[in-house]
Amino acid sequence: MAGNGDFAAKYGPWAFVAGASEGMGEAYAREAASRGLHVVLAARREERLDRVARAIRSDFGVETRPLVLDLAAEDLLEQVRGATQDLEMGLLVYNAASVSVGRFLDRELADHIRSIDVNCRGPVVLSHHFGGLMAKRGRGGIVVMTSGAAFSGCGFLASYSASKAFDLNLGESLWAELKPRGVDVLALIGGATNTPHTLSTGIDFAALGAPVMEAEDVVREAFDQLGEEPNWIPGEHNRQSMGQLQAAPRRLVIEGMTGTNQKLYAFED
Ligand SMILES: NC(=O)c1ccc[n+]([C@@H]2O[C@H](COP(=O)([O-])OP(=O)(O)OC[C@H]3O[C@@H](n4cnc5c(N)ncnc54)[C@H](OP(=O)(O)O)[C@@H]3O)[C@@H](O)[C@H]2O)c1
Numbered sequence: 616m617a618g619n620g621d622f623a624a625k626y627g628p629w630a631f632v633a634g635a636s637e638g639m640g641e642a643y644a645r646e647a648a649s650r651g652l653h654v655v656l657a658a659r660r661e662e663r664l665d666r667v668a669r670a671i672r673s674d675f676g677v678e679t680r681p682l683v684l685d686l687a688a689e690d691l692l693e694q695v696r697g698a699t700q701d702l703e704m705g706l707l708v709y710n711a712a713s714v715s716v717g718r719f720l721d722r723e724l725a726d727h728i729r730s731i732d733v734n735c736r737g738p739v740v741l742s743h744h745f746g747g748l749m750a751k752r753g754r755g756g757i758v759v760m761t762s763g764a765a766f767s768g769c770g771f772l773a774s775y776s777a778s779k780a781f782d783l784n785l786g787e788s789l790w791a792e793l794k795p796r797g798v799d800v801l802a803l804i805g806g807a808t809n810t811p812h813t814l815s816t817g818i819d820f821a822a823l824g825a826p827v828m829e830a831e832d833v834v835r836e837a838f839d840q841l842g843e844e845p846n847w848i849p850g851e852h853n854r855q856s857m858g859q860l861q862a863a864p865r866r867l868v869i870e871g872m873t874g875t876n877q878k879l880y881a882f883e884d
Pocket residue numbers: 633634635636637638639640641657658659660661663684685686687709710711712713733760761762763779804805806807808809810811812813
């Protein structure tokens with residue numbers, strides 16, 4: 616675990632947070648700034664992004680650069696390269712995700728494709744771009760957000776679950792490849808976390824019957840663990856319950872996760 620000075624020396628001077636206009640992404644941007652990094656904040660909503668960027672500048676005295684961007688854009692790489700080529704990016708957090716909740720066939724195909732673009736193509740593009748620059752400099756860090764939904768298939772979240780499995784394996788693979796080149800990578804396996812985006816999906820956290828984390832606690836654990844293990848589950852209760860999931864027969868887990876989603880989103884049989 617790096618102290619604040621060490622953190623900035625290892626992962627500074629700039630951080631790029633993909634999906635930073637609220638909730639978990641905003642918390643990542645604030646935590647990076649509190650550890651002494653300047654921050655590029657990328658998301659689609661300009662007004663929110665500007666507000667968060669201004670607050671971070673005034674609260675932590677670092678520089679910020681808001682970048683209005685759809686991470687599903689075909690020209691994602693060109694947009695990001697153009698907006699950041701004058702900055703030395705020592706940290707990438709790929710936080711944003713597109714979630715298509717519901718029965719697979721009831722959702723438009725475009726929603727599933729969008730999840731693949733934002734959740735899979737996006738982290739590959741940005742990890743390849745910034746990871747390459749970091750590896751050349753011999754230092755840096757990448758955090759890829761994934762989820763407990765990555766451990767098995769689960770009904771009502773099919774493309775999201777599949778995309779998060781992709782993120783988990785991407786992060787772990789890059790941990791193995793980039794560590795010898797001085798770049799730390801962490802796949803952060805989030806459990807239920809209180810964010811406006813997740814609440815907007817219609818989730819009923821009360822039906823979970825388990826503790827729900829706050830974004831600030833999740834991101835603190837993520838940065839504390841960067842450079843240690845290939846993945847990390849924030850929250851002791853999540854580590855216990857996800858440990859049990861990994862040990863259980865897969866069919867039971869898939870059925871259990873599907874049943875839980877049905878309750879969480881109040882889908883009828
Ligand atoms: N919250 C949970 O319970 C939970 C549990 C497990 C894992 N996770 C993971 O944690 C991460 C954060 O999830 P969250 O639901 O809590 O969301 P969040 O970070 O609170 O909000 C999502 C952020 O991503 C941005 N974003 C979404 N789509 C985008 C796009 N196409 N282009 C650019 N920016 C985009 C949103 O901004 P704009 O709308 O302004 O673009 C917003 O700033 C995700 O990777 C998710 O899989 C969350």
